[in-house]
Amino acid sequence: xxxxxxxxxxxxxxxxxxxxxxxxxxxxxxxxxxxxxxxxxxxxxxxxxxxxxxxxxxxxxxxxxxxxxxxxxxxxxxxxxxxxxxxxxxxxxxxxxxxxxxxxxxxxxxxxxxxxxxxxxxxxxxxxxxxxxxxxxxxxxxxxxxxxxxxxxxxxxxxxxxxxxxxxxxxxxxxxxxxxxxxxxx
Amino acid sequence: xxxxxxxxxxxxxxxxxxxxxxxxxxxxxxxxxxxxxxxxxxxxxxxxxxxxxxxxxxxxxxxxxxxxxxxxxxxxxxxxxxxxxxxxxxxxxxxxxxxxxx
Numbered sequence: 001x002x003x004x005x006x007x008x009x010x011x012x013x014x015x016x017x018x019x020x021x022x023x024x025x026x027x028x029x030x031x032x033x034x035x036x037x038x039x040x041x042x043x044x045x046x047x048x049x050x051x052x053x054x055x056x057x058x059x060x061x062x063x064x065x066x067x068x069x070x071x072x073x074x075x076x077x078x079x080x081x082x083x084x085x086x087x088x089x090x091x092x093x094x095x096x097x098x099x100x101x102x103x104x105x106x107x108x109x110x111x112x113x114x115x116x117x118x119x120x121x122x123x124x125x126x127x128x129x130x131x132x133x134x135x136x137x138x139x140x141x142x143x144x145x146x147x148x149x150x151x152x153x154x155x156x157x158x159x160x161x162x163x164x165x166x167x168x169x170x171x172x173x174x175x176x177x178x179x180x181x182x183x184x185x186x
Numbered sequence: 187x188x189x190x191x192x193x194x195x196x197x198x199x200x201x202x203x204x205x206x207x208x209x210x211x212x213x214x215x216x217x218x219x220x221x222x223x224x225x226x227x228x229x230x231x232x233x234x235x236x237x238x239x240x241x242x243x244x245x246x247x248x249x250x251x252x253x254x255x256x257x258x259x260x261x262x263x264x265x266x267x268x269x270x271x272x273x274x275x276x277x278x279x280x281x282x283x284x285x286x287x288x
Contacts, residue, residue, distance in 0.1 A: 028209035160259030167266035
């Protein structure tokens with residue numbers, strides 16, 4: 001890090017944090033569900049880059065795989081199931097095409113720039129100097145002192161599975177509608 | 187050697203947490219509320235991993251994995267409830283839930 005041309009790793013961390021903040025703001029302030037979802041994906045990727053610079057590559061990988069890969073797909077699935085509701089079409093932007101995904105693309109390109117920069121400058125930065133915490137340590141801790149927490153987490157996932165199946169299945173839906181209609185009449 | 191001060195990590199985490207909190211409070215659409223909850227959980231994950239990396243303990247990442255599990259269960263349940271809400275009221279407005287009737 002002696003030469004001036006090398007960007008310090010701290011600045012890359014702050015850039016990723018800034019991208020995360022901007023993307024999260026766009027998530028909260030967005031009008032269109034799908035656009036907010038795009039920004040949410042960018043925010044999660046930026047947080048994953050932050051994790052990497054904080055010395056947690058395993059957590060960064062988990063963030064990308066589980067959050068951006070699985071949970072966000074659930075969101076997309078739900079939105080596609082609803083179709084575009086009235087409130088979506090009412091607020092639909094007048095400028096279609098490039099302008100919609102320009103913002104998420106710009107932020108994601110900044111993250112890609114950080115990634116390529118790190119890969120290109122491994123020697124100068126001595127990236128191994130980041131205080132890495134290896135997945136081995138995490139795993140031995142998970143299945144050692146935290147074993148009870150892991151079991152409770154598995155119960156939580158089972159409860160989520162059962163409740164998700166129970167709430168989303170179409171059985172009894174007409175029954176519910178009938179009750180709602182009779183309730184409205186009364 | 188990279189050395190991130192813990193204060194800056196916590197400032198980032200608290201800013202993200204506040205953004206998510208404002209989203210949960212201010213938005214009416216239930217889908218946006220769920221997305222804001224995701225932002226909040228991410229902020230907490232940043233705080234845990236930052237603290238774990240500053241003190242060189244793996245406990246922070248363990249807590250992050252547990253938060254990840256919680257987020258997965260919460261999203262599955264929340265989206266199932268969302269589907270039920272959409273079927274029942276043909277809308278995602280959370281204010282329609284305040285009637286508490288049948």
